[in-house]
Amino acid sequence: MGETERDRDERGRARSARPRDGLGRPLPYGAAGVERQPEGVARTVEGTLAEAQELLDAGRPFHAHEVFEDAWKADSGPERELWRGLAQLAVGLTHAARGNTTGGARLLLRGAGRVADFAGPGGDGPHGLDIPGLVEWARELAGRLAGEAPVDPRAEAPRLRRQPR
Structure with missing residues (x-):
């Protein structure tokens, strides 16, 4: 592929066709x-949470x-920002695992701020989210x-739902 050529998806939008590693690099x-x-898969809430976990x-x-x-992109309702916050938490962990600890910390805090708005009276959020x-x-x-050095994303993975005791 030449310097000025770009990979394109079926709609003609720029999209890298290069293979990716497990952290998306x-x-x-x-x-x-x-x-x-x-991308663009319509999942149920349960399917989204199970697949993401x-x-x-x-x-x-x-x-x-x-x-x-x-x-996040499919939801135009009140939970749109919840999904956006969860996406930011996951990409914050991604950056931390890639070694971009400053960017990772920033995204983790931004995502935490977004999801915090969805805490119910007992702390639990919608769909049993912890x-x-x-x-x-x-x-x-x-x-x-x-x-810090890059973190191990498997060892640092959060639990989306509270674990039964």
Whole structure:
């Protein structure tokens, strides 16, 4: 591919066709990458949360971000900012795992601020989300990131829902 040529999707929009690693970083053309999350998929709320948790648990927060981004872009109602905040938490973890700890911390705090607005009377959020736990996780991780080396995204993955005792 020449310097001035760009990859295009089927609609003609610029979109890199380069393979990606597990954290969404582009790899050289022809390299073996991980399969990308399909974009624009309509999922149920339960499907979104289950798929995102699976991806987070597998150490693939960039891909979880893509799942949340689909929900965010598809929702025109009051939960739109919830999905946006969850996407920011996942991409904040992505940046932290890539070694961009300053950007990661910034996104984690921004996402925590967004999701905090959805805490109900007992702290739980819509769809059984553990809003206090997510906010605490994001703030604690952001506080540890200053000058740190990249984090292990699998070891740092948050739990989206409160675990039964």
